[in-house]
Amino acid sequence: MQSDSNPAITIRRLIDGYQVSQAIHVAATLGIADLLAKGSRTADALAADTGTHAPTLYRLLRALASVEILREGNGRTFELAPLGQQLRADTAGSMAGWAAFIGSPGYWQAWGGLLHSVRTGENAFQHVHGADVWSYRASRPEESALFDRAMTALSRQASAALLAACDFGRFRTVVDVGGGTGALLAAVLTAHPGLQGILFDQPHVVAAAGAFMQRAGVSDRARIVGGSFFDEVPEGADAYVLRSVVHDWDDVDGVRILATVRKAMAADGCVLLVERVIAPPNEGRDAKFSDLNMLVAPGGRERTREEFEALLGPAGLRVAAVIDAGAFGVIEAVTR
Numbered sequence: 001m002q003s004d005s006n007p008a009i010t011i012r013r014l015i016d017g018y019q020v021s022q023a024i025h026v027a028a029t030l031g032i033a034d035l036l037a038k039g040s041r042t043a044d045a046l047a048a049d050t051g052t053h054a055p056t057l058y059r060l061l062r063a064l065a066s067v068e069i070l071r072e073g074n075g076r077t078f079e080l081a082p083l084g085q086q087l088r089a090d091t092a093g094s095m096a097g098w099a100a101f102i103g104s105p106g107y108w109q110a111w112g113g114l115l116h117s118v119r120t121g122e123n124a125f126q127h128v129h130g131a132d133v134w135s136y137r138a139s140r141p142e143e144s145a146l147f148d149r150a151m152t153a154l155s156r157q158a159s160a161a162l163l164a165a166c167d168f169g170r171f172r173t174v175v176d177v178g179g180g181t182g183a184l185l186a187a188v189l190t191a192h193p194g195l196q197g198i199l200f201d202q203p204h205v206v207a208a209a210g211a212f213m214q215r216a217g218v219s220d221r222a223r224i225v226g227g228s229f230f231d232e233v234p235e236g237a238d239a240y241v242l243r244s245v246v247h248d249w250d251d252v253d254g255v256r257i258l259a260t261v262r263k264a265m266a267a268d269g270c271v272l273l274v275e276r277v278i279a280p281p282n283e284g285r286d287a288k289f290s291d292l293n294m295l296v297a298p299g300g301r302e303r304t305r306e307e308f309e310a311l312l313g314p315a316g317l318r319v320a321a322v323i324d325a326g327a328f329g330v331i332e333a334v335t336r
């Protein structure tokens, strides 16, 4: 990324960051990185393949080359730079799904309500759309699929670090609570052939999970259950993973979810919260901006270690360990 020591230029680039975000979103939505996977192409050829206006697509591509996502060669040709490779659908840790989701109109509009959130403490998404994210998506299958694809992308990226940091071999049955379409559970079951798994999420989300588990070759060890974690979750397992779930909720609902899990788990069981942990002042940009994302969209928050302890206590759980898993922490909790 180009840097400049002039603070006026640096702040201007930060202010205009939304333009880069939207440009990446458009390129991801058009599948530009996949079209460049085999090598360089001209802007005209890419426009023909994407059904876009060639001179305008060229303007988008050269802007992306200026921030080192693409590289522009002679004759309006473009190839992927290392950052752009991350936008291919087929790379490990692909961010294509996340980029397609994050700039989509409904989500984008909700971020326009950040000022409202800061003034009132209220959820911007609800303010802008008149519905919470979950009911909004439940009635819009395309947007729901876009979100699930984004979550799958993030889950895949987190899986390797989680498996390296956490010994899943000690468990008999793992329930992935709010596990989306099953990317994380599939990775855990693949790494541990002796393990049984249960994927639990909203019925319309897990509807797509059977085929996913089949493709991953773990369907004989993965049970799929639809429901709401405010009512009940599958009983009797010795590990309950919740990745990026409690950060969607405020403390009242967070305690409700954890209490449901606590009620269901085996006496010797544990809960593994896979979440960003808020760092001390001036550190940890990713968690602190993710916290704003939680404020704006689902209405939740990222938490410090102490805030996780305060959330777990009323649910009858206590922190046994906090394990570093790269961008995330694993907060391992057991019954009191």
Ligand SMILES: C[S@@+](CC[C@H](N)C(=O)[O-])C[C@H]1O[C@@H](n2cnc3c(N)ncnc32)[C@H](O)[C@@H]1O
Binding pocket: 134, 151, 152, 154, 155, 177, 178, 179, 180, 181, 184, 200, 201, 202, 205, 227, 228, 229, 230, 242, 243, 244, 245, 248
């Ligand atoms: C931020 S996503 C994380 C998904 C997945 N754990 C991951 O890491 O990719 C939160 C998940 O919670 C699920 N969820 C939301 N409300 C739910 C409810 N009441 N009961 C069960 N799952 C719910 C959503 O469908 C979504 O899959």
